[in-house]
Amino acid sequence: MTIGIVAAAVLALSACSSGGTGGSNSDDKGPSKSEPTKVTLGVIPIPDTAPAYLGKEKGFFADEGIDLTIQPTTGGAAAVPGVVSGTYDFAFGNYVSVMVAEDKGLDLSYVANGNAATGDPGFQAVIVPKDSPIKTAADLSGKRVSVNNLANINDTTIRAIVDRDGGDSSKIKFVEVAFPDAEAAVANKQVDAATVNPYLGSMSKDYRVITFNFSGFDPKLDVAGYFTKGDTIKNKPELVKAFTKAMNKSLDYAQEHPDEVRQIITTYTKMSADMLKDMVLPTYSSGFNKDALKKLGEAAAKYGTISKAPDLDKLLP
Numbered sequence: 001m002t003i004g005i006v007a008a009a010v011l012a013l014s015a016c017s018s019g020g021t022g023g024s025n026s027d028d029k030g031p032s033k034s035e036p037t038k039v040t041l042g043v044i045p046i047p048d049t050a051p052a053y054l055g056k057e058k059g060f061f062a063d064e065g066i067d068l069t070i071q072p073t074t075g076g077a078a079a080v081p082g083v084v085s086g087t088y089d090f091a092f093g094n095y096v097s098v099m100v101a102e103d104k105g106l107d108l109s110y111v112a113n114g115n116a117a118t119g120d121p122g123f124q125a126v127i128v129p130k131d132s133p134i135k136t137a138a139d140l141s142g143k144r145v146s147v148n149n150l151a152n153i154n155d156t157t158i159r160a161i162v163d164r165d166g167g168d169s170s171k172i173k174f175v176e177v178a179f180p181d182a183e184a185a186v187a188n189k190q191v192d193a194a195t196v197n198p199y200l201g202s203m204s205k206d207y208r209v210i211t212f213n214f215s216g217f218d219p220k221l222d223v224a225g226y227f228t229k230g231d232t233i234k235n236k237p238e239l240v241k242a243f244t245k246a247m248n249k250s251l252d253y254a255q256e257h258p259d260e261v262r263q264i265i266t267t268y269t270k271m272s273a274d275m276l277k278d279m280v281l282p283t284y285s286s287g288f289n290k291d292a293l294k295k296l297g298e299a300a301a302k303y304g305t306i307s308k309a310p311d312l313d314k315l316l317p
Contacts, residue, residue, distance in 0.1 A: 030238025031065030055250025122212025
């Protein structure tokens, strides 16, 4: 999906939005256990969003008076229109998706961080078949590389790594392939390299990692977080406060309990317990790394994903 199409969709949805829980009513008494507030959260059903599922199961949201419904999305580019239209009160999306929306005039801001890079090995990787002639990031020049959304965080970080390695990222042909289909796409030679999430240690039998694109861009890069409309932040401050508190508690709990994270992932994905044994988990972080996000915004502007580097003071809490 191109930036122009996304922008048109979200602007149209903004014009006809009826709001939701995060609507324009300024009478925000705040959620309570006796009168829980129904909240819909849009997330990609991948390991990155395990804290939301785990927090709901543990009752962290209920403790804050929130009756949470989690709905699946395909990525940040799809989550943005959902928040703008009121389909979702909050959503999980990578930082470039919301930078793109802000760049097109939409009023969206993050209320909680989500996940961050893990170093080497990373939880997301660009892989090629073991017999591929592609040996380095620079070799991706002129090749077909799958990403889950075009003009977003994955092609931005991959471009930066390729150029840093001496390649020419302008010659890469990025192909949009959903994460669950990415491994098959490279195995069937539909693409030369695939961006996969999650990265499983068992993949090393058939594939080679060219780069862990988040960690390779910055070892401590914040990848995605939870965002909402500016109207919601302004008119529903108690709801936002309650959601943020529950989400941060969920993130901290998930980081401290990886075994419970792996178990909850089996409830909303098709991954088995055996597959999860050698899966690299993201870092779940309730704090923000503004230096790394500044670097990401500058890269997104450099590669034309956005027109200028974003104002992080507006984008972040």
